[in-house]
Amino acid sequence: MAGIEEVELLGSVGSPFVIKVQIALKLKGIEYKYVEEKLGNLSETLLNHNPVYRMVPVLVHNGKPISESRVILEYIDETWKLNPILHSDPYKRALDRFWSKFIDDKCVVPAAKTIFIPDENEQEKAREELFDALQFLENELKDKFFGGEEIGFVDIAALFIPLFQEVAEKQLFTSDKFPKLHKWSQDFYNHPVVKEIMPSKEQQYAYFKARAASLAAASK
Structure with a gap:
C-alpha cells in the first residue's frame, strides 16, 4: 500500500528533526522521495508547504503537507499501522x-x-x-x-x-x-x-553551523 502512495520528505542533511522523521519512515517500511533543501535558500515549494515556520522537515503525503517533526511522527504512526512507535494504551x-x-x-x-x-x-x-x-x-x-x-x-x-x-x-x-x-x-x-540513516559527524556539524548562520541572517 505504502509503495503506491505519494510520500515526499523535504529535509536537510544533518538536521536532527529530519533524521527523526527518516527513522520513523524506515521503521514503518514506507517508501518515500527525499528532497534536499538548502538552509538560507529554501525552495518555493518548502515555503508554500510550510509558510508559518519556514523550515524542514515537511512530509508531503498524496499532495498534503505536514510540518513539525513531532506532528509528522504522530501522523506517520496513525496513517501506517505497521510497527507502531506510539503505545496503544x-x-x-x-x-x-x-x-x-x-x-x-x-x-x-x-x-x-x-x-x-x-x-x-x-x-x-x-x-x-x-x-x-x-x-x-x-x-x-x-x-x-x-x-x-x-x-x-x-x-x-x-x-x-x-x-x-x-x-x-x-x-x-x-x-x-x-x-x-x-x-x-x-x-x-x-x-x-x-x-x-544517521549522517556523518561532519554532516551533522555542518548542518548546525548552517542553521546558526541562517538564524543570524534572519534576525538582521
Missing part, C-alpha cells in the same frame, strides 16, 4: 507525548548551548540544566529502549542525546553519571535502522 501514549515534549523543551536547547556557545559561563549553566533534565530521563528509562525492547516515539525524540554526544568535541555525559542513558545511546546508535 492511551495513558502510555500520553506519556510518550509528555516525554518527547520534555526532551524538546528541556534537553535540546541546553545541549546545543554546551556545544555551540563559546562563553564558558553560559556553557556551564547550560550543562547544569542539561544534567538536571537527563537525570529525569535516566530515572524514566526502564527497558532497553524507552519504547521497551524496540525503538519507539520517545527514543526517536531522544536522538538528540547521542547526536549531540557525537558532534561535541567533549563528552556531554559519561557512563558513570548516567549509566542507563549511556547504554541506551549505544544501543540506539547501533540499531540497524539508525546506523543506516
Whole structure:
C-alpha cells in the first residue's frame, strides 16, 4: 500500500528533526522521495508547504503537507499501522507525548548551548540544566529502549542525546553519571535502522553551523 502512495520528505542533511522523521519512515517500511533543501535558500515549494515556520522537515503525503517533526511522527504512526512507535494504551501514549515534549523543551536547547556557545559561563549553566533534565530521563528509562525492547516515539525524540554526544568535541555525559542513558545511546546508535540513516559527524556539524548562520541572517 505504502509503495503506491505519494510520500515526499523535504529535509536537510544533518538536521536532527529530519533524521527523526527518516527513522520513523524506515521503521514503518514506507517508501518515500527525499528532497534536499538548502538552509538560507529554501525552495518555493518548502515555503508554500510550510509558510508559518519556514523550515524542514515537511512530509508531503498524496499532495498534503505536514510540518513539525513531532506532528509528522504522530501522523506517520496513525496513517501506517505497521510497527507502531506510539503505545496503544492511551495513558502510555500520553506519556510518550509528555516525554518527547520534555526532551524538546528541556534537553535540546541546553545541549546545543554546551556545544555551540563559546562563553564558558553560559556553557556551564547550560550543562547544569542539561544534567538536571537527563537525570529525569535516566530515572524514566526502564527497558532497553524507552519504547521497551524496540525503538519507539520517545527514543526517536531522544536522538538528540547521542547526536549531540557525537558532534561535541567533549563528552556531554559519561557512563558513570548516567549509566542507563549511556547504554541506551549505544544501543540506539547501533540499531540497524539508525546506523543506516544517521549522517556523518561532519554532516551533522555542518548542518548546525548552517542553521546558526541562517538564524543570524534572519534576525538582521
